Amino acid sequence: GAGVSQSPSNKVTEKGKDVELRCDPISGHTALYWYRQSLGQGLEFLIYFQGNSAPDKSGLPSDRFSAERTGGSVSTLTIQRTQQEDSAVYLCASSGGQGRQPQHFGDGTRLSIL
Amino acid sequence: GENVEQHPSTLSVQEGDSAVIKCTYSDSASNYFPWYKQELGKRPQLIIDIRSNVGEKKDQRIAVTLNKTAKHFSLHITETQPEDSAVYFCAEGGSNYKLTFGKGTLLTVNP
Numbered sequence: 001g002a003g004v005s006q007s008p009s010n011k012v013t014e015k016g017k018d019v020e021l022r023c024d025p026i027s028g029h030t031a032l033y034w035y036r037q038s039l040g041q042g043l044e045f046l047i048y049f050q051g052n053s054a055p056d057k058s059g060l061p062s063d064r065f066s067a068e069r070t071g072g073s074v075s076t077l078t079i080q081r082t083q084q085e086d087s088a089v090y091l092c093a094s095s096g097g098q099g100r101q102p103q104h105f106g107d108g109t110r111l112s113i114l
Numbered sequence: 115g116e117n118v119e120q121h122p123s124t125l126s127v128q129e130g131d132s133a134v135i136k137c138t139y140s141d142s143a144s145n146y147f148p149w150y151k152q153e154l155g156k157r158p159q160l161i162i163d164i165r166s167n168v169g170e171k172k173d174q175r176i177a178v179t180l181n182k183t184a185k186h187f188s189l190h191i192t193e194t195q196p197e198d199s200a201v202y203f204c205a206e207g208g209s210n211y212k213l214t215f216g217k218g219t220l221l222t223v224n225p
Contacts, residue, residue, distance in 0.1 A: 004157075031211065042203060042217040043158070050211065091157070102148060103213065105157040 002026075004106035006092050012112045015084060021077040021109045025094030032075050033103060034067060035091040043091065049075060079111075087113045117141075120204050120216025128224050133194050135219045137204035138186040146207035147180060147187045152218075153200045161202075162189070194223045 005024040013019055025032050034046040045059040049069040060066070064082075069075040079086055089110050093103040117140045127133050137147075148163035164171045164178045164187065171178050175194075180187040187206075191198055201220050205213040 040218075043205075043213075043215040045212055045214070048211060056212075102160045102163060104160070105150075107157045 004092055004094050004104055006090075006106035006109050008109055009107060010110045010112075012114065013082060014114050016081055018078065018080045019082055019111065021079075021090050021111070023075045023077070023092030023094075023106060025073065025075070025092070026096075026104060029094035029096050029104075030072070031095040031101075031103075032069055033093040033095075034075070034077050035093065036061075037089045037091055037108070039088075046077070046090075082111075082113045084113045087111055118204060118206055118214050118216045120219060122219060123217065124220045124222075126222045126224060127194055129194060129196060131194055133189075133191045133198070133221055133223075135189045135202055135204070135221070136186060137188070137206075137216050138184075139206045139214075140185065141206065141208045141214075142185070143208040144185075144206040146213075147178065148205050148207075148213070149178060149189050150203045150205065150215075151200045152203065158203060191221075194221075196223050196225050199223045 007022045030051045032049040035043040037043050047067045048056040064080045067077045089108040091108040093105045095101040095103045119138045121136050145166035149161050150158035151161045152158040162173050162176050162178050164180050175192045177190040199222050201218045203218045204216045207213045
């Protein structure tokens with residue numbers, strides 16, 4: 001595709017529910033990143049996938065957060081038992097190399113927990 | 115760990131003036147420094163980046179300077195226009211693949 005695609009663009013759910021956020025990276029990009037952006041804040045690193053290597057999960061804030069990347073392309077970020085503090089914009093980015101190439105972002109998913 | 119300080123947090127200039135945003139970092143292994151522009155409700159977009167083997171890079175009205183000794187780098191926007199209004203983020207990447215972002219600068223260009 002032309003750019004990084006994320007879905008849904010907006011998600012409103014009740015506290016305690018599970019949510020899945022999807023990211024389609026730029027075709028051919030081997031590196032994929034998830035970030036969280038709270039209102040008026042910078043970007044907080046969550047997780048990184050590179051090719052077939054084990055992902056770097058060091059930024060995940062709790063064990064309620066997990067992510068997968070199937071077939072080296074599409075990624076899903078799952079948040080279980082959502083809490084109000086999970087409300088944020090979740091951004092996905094991809095890059096073409098070993099992370100040394102520029103990261104290109106999607107439009108994000110705005111998650112609101114009621 | 116890595117830490118990036120970005121200043122100012124808000125900046126208001128008159129159209130046609132220059133704007134300068136500064137970032138400092140702590141990791142001496144950092145060697146990649148991108149700048150992103152994020153308009154309200156939009157995705158962050160890369161506007162310029164610099165690697166540690168150069169001290170300055172320009173692209174039309176935008177320039178970035180890097181001082182590795184002092185561990186700081188700056189974004190310079192000349193002849194500002196209202197469409198330059200946005201939040202700007204600096205970031206640094208070191209020996210690994212991660213980028214650490216500053217907290218952003220809200221730039222307002224007044225017509």
